[in-house]
Amino acid sequence: MFRIELLPLLLALALASYACRAGGFWLMRFVTVTPRLRATLAAAPLAVMLGIVTPAALRGGPAEIVGLVATFVAMRLWRNDLLAMFCGVGAVALWRLAQ
C-alpha cells in the first residue's frame, strides 16, 4: 500500500501545507493586512472550490448533474455541508445503480 517513490511528493505537499499554516503568522511581522488584502485572501477558497466543481460539471454525464442538483437542494434545505455532500454522493450512486 505504501509506495516509496511517492515519498518526495508527500514531503513536498507537507512542506506546502505547513508553509501556508505558518506563513501567514510569520508574514504578519512584516505586512499589515489591509481590508483589501483580507478580501483578496478570503475570496480564494470559494474560487478554488468552483475550480473543482466547474470542470466536473462540464465533463460529467447525467449522473454528475443529478449529484450536483441533489447537493444544491440538500444544501438549501438543511444548510449542512456534510449532509449535502452525502446526498450528492448518494444520488450519483443511485443513478449509476439504476443504469
Place this chain on the structure above:
Amino acid sequence: MSLFVYSGTAQAATVGGFASATGVLAAMATVLMLNARYLLYGASLRPWLGQVRPGQAYATLYFLGDANWAMATKAHAGSENDAAFIFGSGVSMFLPWVAGTALGALAGNWIADPRMLGVDFLLVAFCAAMALDLLKTRADIAPALAAVAVAAVLDRFAPSGWTLVAAGLAGAFAAWLRYDESASIA
C-alpha cells in the same frame, strides 16, 4: 499523508493528481491555493499567539484547522486569553482525522468498485456544498463568476491541477479589483 499534509480538500485533490500525474509542482500549487486561507487565519491569530514563545506558536500552527480556528476565534472574542486553547482544540481535531483516514484506507481495500458508490464524486459534492456555504454576500459574486469562467476555459487545455489553481487566482484577483475602499466597514 493525513499526518503530514493534514488538509482534506488538498489531500483529495492531490490524490486525484497522483493518478493523472500532473507532477509535483502542480500538486504543490494546489495545496498552496487550497490552503491559502491559512495565511489569513495565521495572520488573524498573530496578536494572540504572538504572546507565547515562537517554538510553541509554530508547533500550534501545525495543527491549525478550519474548525479549531473558528472555535478559537470565537472563544477569544469572549474571554478566553490562554493561547494553549488554540493548541488544545487543534490537537483534538487532528487525532480523529488521522484515525479516520487510517480506517478509511483499510475499508478502501474492501470496496470492490468505488465508482459504484459514487466515491469519485465525493470531493466535487463537498466543494459544491462548501461553495454554496461561502457564497454569502454580493461581493462574492464577481470572484465566483471569474473562477467559473477561467475554469471552464482552461478545462479544455490544462490538467485539472492547474485549472483549480488558475480559478483560485482569478477569484482572488477579481476580489482585489472589485474591492471598494469606501464601502469597507465590515
